[in-house]
Amino acid sequence: MPQQPTFHALTRLEPLATSVLLVDDNAANLLALEAVLEPLGQRLVRASSGPEALRWLLREEFAVILLDVQMPGVDGFETARLIRQRQRTRYTPIIFLTAHGRDEAHLVHGYAVGAADYVVKPFHPDVLRWKVEAFVGLYLQQQRLQRHESALWERERRMLEQQGELRFRRLVDTMPQFVWELLLDGTIGYANRGWLDYAGLSPEQGRKWKDTLYCLHPEDVSCLRNAWKEAQREGQPLEQECRLRRADGEYRWFLTRTIPERDEQGQLAGWVSTATDIDDARRAVETLRAASEAKDMFLTMAAHELRTPLQAARGYAHRPR
Numbered sequence: 001m002p003q004q005p006t007f008h009a010l011t012r013l014e015p016l017a018t019s020v021l022l023v024d025d026n027a028a029n030l031l032a033l034e035a036v037l038e039p040l041g042q043r044l045v046r047a048s049s050g051p052e053a054l055r056w057l058l059r060e061e062f063a064v065i066l067l068d069v070q071m072p073g074v075d076g077f078e079t080a081r082l083i084r085q086r087q088r089t090r091y092t093p094i095i096f097l098t099a100h101g102r103d104e105a106h107l108v109h110g111y112a113v114g115a116a117d118y119v120v121k122p123f124h125p126d127v128l129r130w131k132v133e134a135f136v137g138l139y140l141q142q143q144r145l146q147r148h149e150s151a152l153w154e155r156e157r158r159m160l161e162q163q164g165e166l167r168f169r170r171l172v173d174t175m176p177q178f179v180w181e182l183l184l185d186g187t188i189g190y191a192n193r194g195w196l197d198y199a200g201l202s203p204e205q206g207r208k209w210k211d212t213l214y215c216l217h218p219e220d221v222s223c224l225r226n227a228w229k230e231a232q233r234e235g236q237p238l239e240q241e242c243r244l245r246r247a248d249g250e251y252r253w254f255l256t257r258t259i260p261e262r263d264e265q266g267q268l269a270g271w272v273s274t275a276t277d278i279d280d281a282r283r284a285v286e287t288l289r290a291a292s293e294a295k296d297m298f299l300t301m302a303a304h305e306l307r308t309p310l311q312a313a314r315g316y317a318h319r320p321r
Contacts, residue, residue: 018136019043019060023053023079024068024097033066036125037132050079057089063139064132066119069098069110077113084114093135095119180212182258182271186232188212189270200247217243217251228258235260235268244275252279 069076178195191206
């Protein structure tokens with residue numbers, strides 16, 4: 001029958017570092033505990049009193065605590081009670097070390113204040129080592145589960161982010177406006193499908209300024225570039241009208257709006273830019289303006305033509321007879 005792996009074998013495979021807290025007012029006892037537990041390969045931390053143990057527990061986390069019951073001042077029972085009062089250490093296993101044998105009242109009191117196990121002095125080294133090994137193994141298993149759970153949460157979060165981004169991009173790709181995401185370093189992080197189709201660009205070309213600037217009307221490049229530099233410097237929104245070249249070579253007028261994106265601290269994180277086709281509206285305005293000018297000219301000419309015969313008639317009427 002194959003031998004089952006021990007907790008010690010599992011802990012050697014576990015990359016997490018663990019610590020064991022040894023609490024005893026007798027230095028010789030602490031040395032003996034270290035000698036017994038050294039083969040486990042865990043970090044062993046000494047404390048010579050209850051208060052010192054509590055200070056250690058404020059600084060770091062331990063897999064298990066070995067706590068001597070008989071200590072001057074704050075004894076093991078009181079130390080255990082204080083340990084259990086703290087949220088961080090409420091469930092840290094405590095193994096009591098006692099010389100009281102199997103005194104039932106003593107054991108009941110120990111378990112009442114938070115003991116997970118008891119070891120009676122004098123103890124067999126292997127027994128103590130096995131007990132500590134078991135608690136260390138349980139601690140490491142819990143750490144693995146927590147890491148696994150954290151990894152699952154992180155994976156789920158990323159999946160939700162990706163799904164959200166995918167839904168957002170699908171929505172943006174169906175918009176009649178063109179949309180760009182501009183990064184802090186000035187590069188284009190994203191261009192929506194509407195713009196790529198209009199300009200006849202690939203997704204890679206859509207993220208390059210040279211290809212985007214090529215689609216601007218030459219007369220609009222300088223003005224738009226200067227306005228964009230000022231908006232970057234001031235961190236302010238930008239609104240400009242410009243002509244953009246279609247894939248077939250025709251230029252159409254667009255209203256571009258660029259607004260800054262800020263993070264939770266209010267720091268500039270990038271820009272979002274949109275372009276709305278106003279060519280038809282602009283042509284309609286020009287047509288109306290031309291019609292209005294033609295009407296004004298017609299009325300002026302008509303008034304002039306009407307005045308001319310009237311003036312002639314007036315002059316004829318006032319001639320001496």
